[in-house]
Amino acid sequence: MAARSSEASALARTVLLPIDVQRGFDDPSWPPRWNGEMETNGRALLAHWRAAGAPIVHVRHDSVQPGSSLAPGLWGNDFRDGFAPLAGEPLVSKSVNSAFIGTDLDLRLRRLGAERIVTFGISTDMCVSTTIRTGANMGWKMMLVADACDCFDLPDGKGGTIKARDIQAAHVATLAGEFCDVVTTAEAIGQAPKA
Numbered sequence: 001m002a003a004r005s006s007e008a009s010a011l012a013r014t015v016l017l018p019i020d021v022q023r024g025f026d027d028p029s030w031p032p033r034w035n036g037e038m039e040t041n042g043r044a045l046l047a048h049w050r051a052a053g054a055p056i057v058h059v060r061h062d063s064v065q066p067g068s069s070l071a072p073g074l075w076g077n078d079f080r081d082g083f084a085p086l087a088g089e090p091l092v093s094k095s096v097n098s099a100f101i102g103t104d105l106d107l108r109l110r111r112l113g114a115e116r117i118v119t120f121g122i123s124t125d126m127c128v129s130t131t132i133r134t135g136a137n138m139g140w141k142m143m144l145v146a147d148a149c150d151c152f153d154l155p156d157g158k159g160g161t162i163k164a165r166d167i168q169a170a171h172v173a174t175l176a177g178e179f180c181d182v183v184t185t186a187e188a189i190g191q192a193p194k195a
Helices: 002-012 038-052 104-111 124-137 164-178 186-192
Strands: 013-018 058-061 091-094 116-124 141-150 181-182
Touching: 002 116, 013 038, 013 124, 038 141, 038 186, 116 124, 116 186, 124 141, 124 164, 141 164, 141 186, 164 181, 181 186
Parallel strands: 013 058, 013 116, 058 091, 116 141, 141 181
Antiparallel strands: none
16 A cells, blocks of 8 residues: 555656647648657557646747747647647646746646656757756756657758758767656656556
8 A cells, every 4th residue: 555655656746748749840841750659659658647647737839930830829839639738737838949948837847746757749859858958957857758759850051961860869869868867658658657
């Protein structure tokens, strides 16, 4: 009985933080992505946290950049199917890369008594990475679910392209080196205590 109580207590302090899983990233103006399993893995994480009654705080990018596919009021600002917050699940709206900057995310996490933040979303090298780095610098224990993230091909500045898979690998390695623990979806679900 004590072990079950301890597991439930640990789970209550492990917050799932989905970042920018929005329709706008399907706009043709964005370069190709690489991870066809991102949505399946992200939905599995959400289902596990919800089934356990564990805390989830959603993050949405409300772009202030002219012409952005993520601007409020446009179809692209909406969450992808299966990623919208359910009743009682809080939403943090941001307009920069880090979900901690200009928002009340830090306060929300403290009020939840959070100890570990499990992150996934779009894109690994931009908003996911920046949120993890900021959170780690603020003292949060961050975790990246790498196979539930996605990123885009990027120009290399010399007329070529750096493939999204290579962008992903480099950023995951950098984050793992200093800023967070890196796990797969299966590992994240396995490590999360059961309700």
